[in-house]
Every structure is written in C-alpha cells, then in structure tokens.
Amino acid sequence: METEAQTQYSFRMPVKLVFGVGAGGDVSAEMAELGRRRAFVVTDSSIASSGSAFDKLIKGLGPRLAGVFKEVTQDSGFEIIDKAANMAADAEADCVVSVGGGSVIDTGKGICVALKNGGSIRDHMGVNILAEPQTPHIVLPTTSGTGSEVTNVAVIYDSVEKRKKNLLDHHIYPNTAVLDPEFLVGxxxxxxxxxxxxxxxxxxxxxxxxxxxxxxxxxxxxxxxxxxxxxxxxxxxxxxxxxxxxxxxxxxxxxxxxxxxxxxxxxxxxxxxxxxxxxxxxxxxxxxxxxxxxxxxxxxxxxxxxxxxxxxxxxxxxxxxxxxxxxxxxxxxxxxxxxxxxxxxxxxxxxxxxxxxxxxxxxxxxxxxxxxxxxxxxxxxxx
Amino acid sequence: MSHKFPSDAWTQSFGRVINASDDYKQRGKNWRAGAVSFIVTAAPEVGMTQDFGMFLDLHEGECRSARSCDLTEAEKAPFMIRAEYGWWKSVIRGNLEPVRGLITGKLKLKGDLTVIVRHIGAAKSLAECASHVETIFLDEA
The missing domain is CATH 1.20.1090.10 (Dehydroquinate synthase-like - alpha domain)
Structure with missing residues (x-):
C-alpha cells in the first residue's frame, strides 16, 4: 500500500540518545552539555523509593539537584503539572529530568512548557503553537513501552471532562533520552x-x-x-x-x-x-x-x-x-x-x-x- | 467575483460560500464550540507586511459572521489557526489536508484538538468551501 504520505514525507528525530548500563548516573554531563545548572527531577513515589538506579541518579546530580517531585500518578493531569511547575519555578530549576514511564515523561513535558511560559498548562494546549524551544528536558524511561522520550506529544488527563487530551508540538521533544537498562531491572x-x-x-x-x-x-x-x-x-x-x-x-x-x-x-x-x-x-x-x-x-x-x-x-x-x-x-x-x-x-x-x-x-x-x-x-x- | 487573499472581502465571500454549502450545513450542524479565527502570518515577499486575521462565527452549520479582525480579537477565539501564507494557499488549493497540516506543523492550532477531531467532517467541509471562493492570490495578482 502506498499512501500520499509515503510519496511525500518528512521525518523528525531531534533527541540525543545515550545508551548504557549505569548511564543514569551521569546525567550531570548531559546537563552541562545543555548549559544547565539546576535539575528538577520528576518521578513517581514508587520509582523514588526503588533504590539503586534512582539513588545513583540523584547522587550523580549532586549540587545540580534543584528538587524532586514524586507525586506523578498514572495518567497525570493538568493539576499535577501545574503544581510541579510552580515547585520547579520556586526551586529556580532551569531543566527538568523525568524518570519514569509515559505518565511521568508526559508530565515532564507539560512542566517544561508551563515553566517556560508561565500560567497553567491548560493555557498552552494546542498543536504546534509554541514559538520557541522550551525548558530543556532530559528523560530516563523506566519502562520499555511508551517511547515518549522521543516523541512530540504529551497525553494529559482532564479530570473535569474525564478525557485524555494531547499537547502536540515539535518544541516538546525532549533534548536528551538516557536509556539505562538498570532502571528497568525489577x-x-x-x-x-x-x-x-x-x-x-x-x-x-x-x-x-x-x-x-x-x-x-x-x-x-x-x-x-x-x-x-x-x-x-x-x-x-x-x-x-x-x-x-x-x-x-x-x-x-x-x-x-x-x-x-x-x-x-x-x-x-x-x-x-x-x-x-x-x-x-x-x-x-x-x-x-x-x-x-x-x-x-x-x-x-x-x-x-x-x-x-x-x-x-x-x-x-x-x-x-x-x-x-x-x-x-x-x-x-x-x-x-x-x-x-x-x-x-x-x-x-x-x-x-x-x-x-x-x-x-x-x-x-x-x-x-x-x-x-x-x-x-x-x-x-x-x- | 474574485477577491484577493487574504482580505476582508475574501473573508466575507468565504462566509457566503459556507452558508451556501449544504455539505457544511450537514457536517457542521453539531458545531457549538464557538468562533474560529485564522491568522495568515506576514509574508513581505508577496507584499504582506503584517499578520492578517480572519474571524468566523460558526454555529450549528451556519456562519453567523465572517470578517477580518485584529490579532487581539483573533487570539480570543476558542480556536485559532495560524499559518504562513504559502500553507494557507495550499489549503485553499486543496493541496494540503488541514489535519495533516496541523500534525506536520504547517498549520498551528491554539485550542482543544479533541474538539476539532470530533468535528473533522465540518473542518474538511470548511476547507472545501475555501477552495470554492474565487481567489486572487497575492503572488499571482
């Protein structure tokens, strides 16, 4: 089957990939490459208490750690993103490091947008409306499923309408995806x-x-x-x-x-x-x-x-x-x-x-x- | 009668074509999500030195008003689509399917995509209506 898209298409993949067992311990190097000094880590409570790989990440960040937000839930929504973005702003974070599955990564994308533009993430929903690169984002996936570390979409739950909504924008591709298999062990x-x-x-x-x-x-x-x-x-x-x-x-x-x-x-x-x-x-x-x-x-x-x-x-x-x-x-x-x-x-x-x-x-x-x-x-x- | 695109006259003509369209009446009959604005970004190469706004008050298969507007008003519409002149021309010519234009970043949507998707038939019908407006493109005038 040949579709119109196959005869005329473009392909984007602007995310730097870093693969390695233990690579999560060296996120500081990726921050330095992006010119960032203060990382706001976004995760869920289970990962935050999971032990070695996460602890190695936190230890590796050392003085670059601005704060940890571990309240992401399955299919997290507007309220969680807004809360985390406010915390990140208070902590004077200049980049977001998301450690988790799809919900965490998509939350991280939302935080990057809200942190950069201010207001609620609700104010920024749309398709390709962002005019410039957003807050730098480093992602460490902890499942082999979502692929969200290399996508330009964030799925955000609207608890009022009981519906998942998409924020789709070329400016929300993460900057760096660190693929560390240690985060998946167990x-x-x-x-x-x-x-x-x-x-x-x-x-x-x-x-x-x-x-x-x-x-x-x-x-x-x-x-x-x-x-x-x-x-x-x-x-x-x-x-x-x-x-x-x-x-x-x-x-x-x-x-x-x-x-x-x-x-x-x-x-x-x-x-x-x-x-x-x-x-x-x-x-x-x-x-x-x-x-x-x-x-x-x-x-x-x-x-x-x-x-x-x-x-x-x-x-x-x-x-x-x-x-x-x-x-x-x-x-x-x-x-x-x-x-x-x-x-x-x-x-x-x-x-x-x-x-x-x-x-x-x-x-x-x-x-x-x-x-x-x-x-x-x-x-x-x-x- | 042909009108230059973009212009207030073209926008009004677009509104008339929409209201003459049985297809839009049918496919847009459930649209109650409010006005839609379009912005054509400045294109000095064709003599457009400023962004141009168009405002369509759409409701239940009818276009209650179609006119040019300033950017502040365009921004207030529940749905605002912005694109470069050349991409609008492609949409009007039927060479760029609007949803594909959104996904590929040629058209930019401010508003709730899910609402547009639910009314995708109406959106396609609007694009079809645009192609029926007798248009003089600035770069071809």
Whole structure:
C-alpha cells in the first residue's frame, strides 16, 4: 500500500540518545552539555523509593539537584503539572529530568512548557503553537513501552471532562533520552508485559498508519523483531539486563516511528479506555490491538505482510494471532471484561475515542462512535 | 467575483460560500464550540507586511459572521489557526489536508484538538468551501 504520505514525507528525530548500563548516573554531563545548572527531577513515589538506579541518579546530580517531585500518578493531569511547575519555578530549576514511564515523561513535558511560559498548562494546549524551544528536558524511561522520550506529544488527563487530551508540538521533544537498562531491572512482570505490548502497538500502528513512510517502517519492523525475541525474556527474567536493554531500545525505536507516522484506531480506543474506565494504557492497547488489526484487514488485506515477514510468519493475517500469543504468554487479560471494564461504559469509550486524533490515521476510516461499537463489544467480550 | 487573499472581502465571500454549502450545513450542524479565527502570518515577499486575521462565527452549520479582525480579537477565539501564507494557499488549493497540516506543523492550532477531531467532517467541509471562493492570490495578482 502506498499512501500520499509515503510519496511525500518528512521525518523528525531531534533527541540525543545515550545508551548504557549505569548511564543514569551521569546525567550531570548531559546537563552541562545543555548549559544547565539546576535539575528538577520528576518521578513517581514508587520509582523514588526503588533504590539503586534512582539513588545513583540523584547522587550523580549532586549540587545540580534543584528538587524532586514524586507525586506523578498514572495518567497525570493538568493539576499535577501545574503544581510541579510552580515547585520547579520556586526551586529556580532551569531543566527538568523525568524518570519514569509515559505518565511521568508526559508530565515532564507539560512542566517544561508551563515553566517556560508561565500560567497553567491548560493555557498552552494546542498543536504546534509554541514559538520557541522550551525548558530543556532530559528523560530516563523506566519502562520499555511508551517511547515518549522521543516523541512530540504529551497525553494529559482532564479530570473535569474525564478525557485524555494531547499537547502536540515539535518544541516538546525532549533534548536528551538516557536509556539505562538498570532502571528497568525489577520492573514487575505485569508492568513489563503491558508496557512492552504498548511498544508493540506503537510499531504495528506506525506500520498501518496513513502517515507511514519508509523510515518509520524500518524502525517499526526492527521493534517487532527485538520485541519478539526479548520481551518474553524480560518478562520471565526481570533482572536480565540484556533483555531489558534490547526492549528499551525497541520501545525507543517504536517511539521514533510513531512520532512521525502517528498511530491509529487502537490508540484512540486505548485513550478512550484510559480516560473513561482508567484502564492502563499498555493493557488497553494489548487487548484492543488484535481486534483492531482484524477490523483493518477487512478493508486492506495486505496491511500486515511486512510485519509478518519481520516476525517469520507466513501471512499478514497471522500477525494479530502473534499479538494475542505474546499477551497470553505474559498472562495479560485478553478482554476488557477480564480487565474489569463495565460493558455499559463502552458507549462513552466510543465517544471519547472519536475525539482522539489517533483515529484520523487509521487505514480504515471511522468518524462516528456508532461505527466502532461492534468492534468495542468484540474487544470487551473477546469473541 | 474574485477577491484577493487574504482580505476582508475574501473573508466575507468565504462566509457566503459556507452558508451556501449544504455539505457544511450537514457536517457542521453539531458545531457549538464557538468562533474560529485564522491568522495568515506576514509574508513581505508577496507584499504582506503584517499578520492578517480572519474571524468566523460558526454555529450549528451556519456562519453567523465572517470578517477580518485584529490579532487581539483573533487570539480570543476558542480556536485559532495560524499559518504562513504559502500553507494557507495550499489549503485553499486543496493541496494540503488541514489535519495533516496541523500534525506536520504547517498549520498551528491554539485550542482543544479533541474538539476539532470530533468535528473533522465540518473542518474538511470548511476547507472545501475555501477552495470554492474565487481567489486572487497575492503572488499571482
């Protein structure tokens, strides 16, 4: 399939990557390169108390540490960002160091914007409206899932509207991503599985997006190969540093892929599920992805042939089954019902999904909530 | 009658085309999110020395008002889209799909993207209407 985007495209990846076991202990060097002196560290309480890798980071920052904010929650929202930005301003921070998964990193992006421009992050929501580079941002991902360390989007929860909103801007790409596998050692199996499936979803959706291009394809296919080989190992052996490193790189590649190619209907549904039913993002993607793939295959039969080849499968139709096999092998819930989602929330999920920009790039166009209700019921029940 | 783009006359003509469009009446019938402003950033190379603002008061499939405006007023609209002259020309010519323009940074949106996405049909219909305005582009005048 050749889309308009494949014949005319651009590809951005302005983030410096630093990979290495123990690299998190040397963030000061990255700050110095950016000309920064005072780091405001953003994380969650669990990471802050997780021990060696985080402690090494804090110790390495030494006098450059301006403060630590550890109140980020799953899918954190406007209020948390505003609170943290005020604290960062009071601490006279001149850069933000985010240590965590997608929620932490996206919170960090929001803080960088609010810190630079003042006011509430609500005042700065939009698409590419920022006129200049924002507060410098160094990111240390602690899951191999989000890829947010190399993306230009922050997903922010609006507790008033019970909906996830996107801040999309080329000026919110982090400056530096420090990929240190030590931060992933000991990650619980369920989190490893769900976040890993999030990265798999990024790769698959980058491959089927209407904005796909040869560069994003290459990154996405490499992601699938790495995840196929190493995600089950990382899940089974949480302390396997090689597996953690490979999956961390895989999620990073997928992030770069989807940041340019965009995602699709699966993410729109996952965002809806996150906002309405508070289903963790990776888990929502994992459950929805095979069903969305089959939904897309109905109108575009060759859609997953590239992915099948990368995975050593004989046909594109087998890739959805491969996704289910990975999820099952890692003991993830296979249906929304099993994940505890109430069936009567599906209408609201459909409404929310149809406000999500991700849906615009799905290869099978959908515009109205009614169009995806049968699909959502299938995702809920699993058959 | 043709009008120079951008100009107050072009904006008013745009409003008339919108109100003559059955497609927009249908696809925009649920739009209750308020006014939309457009800013064409200054382009001295085509004789535009200052940014130019346009203000559309859209409601339930109707354009209640269409006129040029100053930048302060444009900033107050719930949705403001800003772009360089050349990208607006591409949109009007039908060569740049508006959402793709947003995502790729050619068009810049201040406001809630989710609302635009929910009314994507209306947004596309507006772009279609723009392409039907008889336009004289400054660089072709």
């Amino acid at each position: 990650l619980p199996q369920a989190v490893t599985a769900a976040t890993g499936m999030d990265a798999v979803t990024h790769a698959i959706e980058a491959l089927h997006s209407m904005m796909k291009n040869p560069v994003s394809d290459a990154l996405a296919l490499q992601t699938l190969g790495l995840m196929n080989q190493w995600l089950p190992v990382a899940w089974a052996e949480p302390a396997n540093i090689a597996a953690r490193g490979h999956t961390l790189v895989a999620s990073n590649l997928a992030g770069a892929a989807f940041s340019n190619a965009m995602v699709g209907l699966c993410h729109a549904i996952a965002h809806g599920l996150g906002g309405v039913a508070r289903v963790p993002h990776g888990l929502a993607n994992s459950i929805a992805l095979p069903h969305v793939m089959r939904f897309n295959l109905e109108v575009s039969p060759g859609l997953y042939d590239q992915a099948a080849k990368a995975l050593g499968l004989s046909a594109g139709e087998d890739v959805a089954g491969w996704v289910e096999g990975m999820a099952r092998r890692m003991e993830l819930p296979m249906t929304l019902k099993d994940a505890g989602v109430a069936e009567d929330s599906l209408v609201e999920v459909a409404e929310a999904a149809m406000t999500d920009g991700a849906a615009l790039y799905n290869p099978r166009p959908v515009f109205e909530p009614d169009e995806i209700m049968p699909l959502l019921r299938l995702i809920w029940a699993g058959n």
